[in-house]
Amino acid sequence: MPALTLYGRAYCHLCEDLKVALEPLRRDFSFTLHEVDVDADAGLEDRFGELVPVLMPGTPADLQDGAKPLCHYFLDTAAVWVWLDAHDAAHTIR
Numbered sequence: 683m684p685a686l687t688l689y690g691r692a693y694c695h696l697c698e699d700l701k702v703a704l705e706p707l708r709r710d711f712s713f714t715l716h717e718v719d720v721d722a723d724a725g726l727e728d729r730f731g732e733l734v735p736v737l738m739p740g741t742p743a744d745l746q747d748g749a750k751p752l753c754h755y756f757l758d759t760a761a762v763w764v765w766l767d768a769h770d771a772a773h774t775i776r
C-alpha cells in the first residue's frame with residue numbers, strides 16, 4: 683500500500699488542516715499516512731524549519747536528502763492524486 687508522510691508540529695493548525703484535507707482522498711484511494719513531529723528530531727527541524735506542514739511521498743524511512751515534497755502548507759489535491767494513481771494505490775469502491 684502506498685504511504686505518505688506528513689511532517690508537522692503538534693501546535694500547528696495548518697498541519698491539522700492538511701491532515702483533514704487528505705481524508706476525502708481516502709474515498710478514492712487506499713494509503714497509509716505517517717505523521718512525524720519535526721520538533722522531536724533536530725535533523726528534521728533543521729531540514730523543514732518553518733516550511734511545515736510538508737507532505738512527502740513514502741514512509742519516514744524513505745526520506746532522503748533530495749526527496750521532493752508533494753506539497754507544503756496546503757494540500758495540492760491534484761499532485762497527491764497523481765502520485766497515488768501512479769503508485770498503484772488501490773482505488774476504493776464507491
